[in-house]
Amino acid sequence: MPKLGETDRRERFKAMQVVEALRSGVPSRYSTRLLPDLREELTDKIKEDLEVFAAGRIPEGRIIWGEYGQGKTHVLTAIEHTALDMGFAVSMISLSREVSGQRLDTFYARAAQRIRTPDSSVYGIYNRLASTRLSSLAGTPMYEKKRYVHELPVIVLEEFMASDPEEQELLYSDLMGVRIAMPELKNIYRRNHGQPFPRLEQNFKPRDHMTAYLGLMADLIKFCGYKGWVILIDELELMGRLGRQSRLAAYRNLYWLLNIGGEHEYPIYVVAAAASRLQSELWYAERNNDRDNIPEIAGARLQDWEKIGRGRWNTFSGGQ
Template sequence: MNTVNGSMDPTLTARRAVEALRAGVPSRDAVEALGSGQSAIEDRFQALCEGAGRGAAGGLLLGGGFGAGKSHLLEHLAGLALGAGWTVSRVVISKETPLHDPAKVFRAAAASALRAGQARPAIIEAAMALDLDGRAYAELLRWAVSSGSELNERFPATLALFAHVRERDAAFAETILRFWSGDPIAVPELRRRLKEIGEQRPALPPVAAVELARQRLRFAARLLAAAGSPGWLVLFDEVELIGRYSLLQRAKSYAELARWMRGEHGQGAPIAAVLAMTDDFEAEVISRNDREVVPAKLRAKETAEGTALAAAAEVGMRIIDREMHLLTPPDDVELKEAYDRLRGLHGRAFGWQPPDVAGLERLGATRMRQYVRAWINEWDLVRLYPDFQPETEVVDVPSDYREDPDLERSDPE
């Protein structure tokens, strides 16, 4: 690591930020250099976190075109939450992490969960830092065993066991931590361990993977709170990928989106979610096809499960239609501020005085990423070829919402 007097080399920091902005990657350096410019959304985010911290879990849905700054804004919100002590997870919807699969979503959230200043996943840090003789642990155990928690007996059982094995049996303590983070745990081994510490033999009834994932989410949020975190923020990016799944998978994804937005995953736990997707999704996918077709095909099955899923999917589609908060395009003031910041940043990164460049014409349809990349590319060219007069053109790439059979194969069903 290059440092100057124990601090990060400012030239290196500036260059990393420039390279991230050039590539359209919302790194921490890039976000800190450019800022947000979305004050209205920041206010809504603050209100969301305050509510979640009081146990009123909920979500915020963001929309913007490709290059509008959705991922950049998510990183900015992550920084705000981390600065306030929150635990933050980043989940990118993909073939490996489909929104319609709560188990895979939870594993991704658990694996990426971090608090400021911590290197290991936050669930592990929280469990290892928990005062097992303190009030917070006692309250967590009391909640876990209560009927109101609606938890499978695996959770209070492993929580009680963890207090006995954390300092005595590192291997089994690790097994418990992996269970809390998404891995299975052997029931015979669990029963044997409970017998060894004099605990009564629990029933440990079977539980479906989807329900177990939802219980893990509530339990983990409570565990994080017991270790001092004000709440757990889960950031979802590229949610528009659900448009490329099969009809059944889209229906399940709409239902899951509704659960996150309505706080149904939380049930009193301090959980907040922010989901980002393209702003044309409603017009290109829901209005064009899914609003009528998805519920009709599910209800045509004439099963209770199909009818319930149809209703939940309709809620999710209405949320996308009516509750999406669009990123505001940059105005002249914000563009000037961004231009001045990036001009200074480019100068620090490469040790020169960047001249004025034309960049792109100021149009309402032009996105911030396009302005940023045009400025950086033109400064790069002028720095290397001082007599060159660069001109930048923009070519839009339309979103592709066609169903992808390869994505469907990721579903165990």
């Protein structure tokens, strides 16, 4: 039997990867490139969005609908590989009881800790940040006044770049959503600068200010040389298991993440996958549906019918 050359061995290994991807139903980056696309109409739309995103514009996100077993997770995985090949950083997460979408702090922590980049097999951007000088942030969007709803994550980033490796790990964890205690952050600041921690304009409240961390991380990803942050959300239908008040919070967060109507200017693009029953049982049910109930709750709680209530809800539920 003739011996295989190095090229033949590589090709055989790649072929085995493709066969394994087909057997398991989980596409690899290589099989995504090689195998024909059976959902061209859908994936072409996503690719067009990614091309727009790569050009510097921020497209609205999308929701992929389908019944159980129709391959929604497979599609998200293929999108992940395509986005990585195009130079984006990608987070792919599934909603769960712990991360249900109603709280942006838990959602952000899961997404930030799952960041994959095209040039590394390790999650995150620690190595890129650890080799960056604070002075290089000058002139970047991160220093634009009022770019974020709260200044705390920018302070954490500055202290990360000014600290020794041991403290950098604590501060990086904060940037990844595992919040550092304020007394510890103040001590680090005093050691770095020899003066007290600056007075914040307002106390940081995760419910109100977590978009600052999302925005900063997206800007950091661009700063590190990637084209933007693609967030893929699986099992979106789990939002339907929440109570009505919690669903309101989850819908508001999803509306922001999908950037419907230009909610933010951060380099974030979101694609979510949901079982069709979320539409049939909650959104478009003949009686007691969220299209009627959620705007009523929003108007009663927030006293802002047009901004948070029916006007937003109709846009959100109708066009994606």
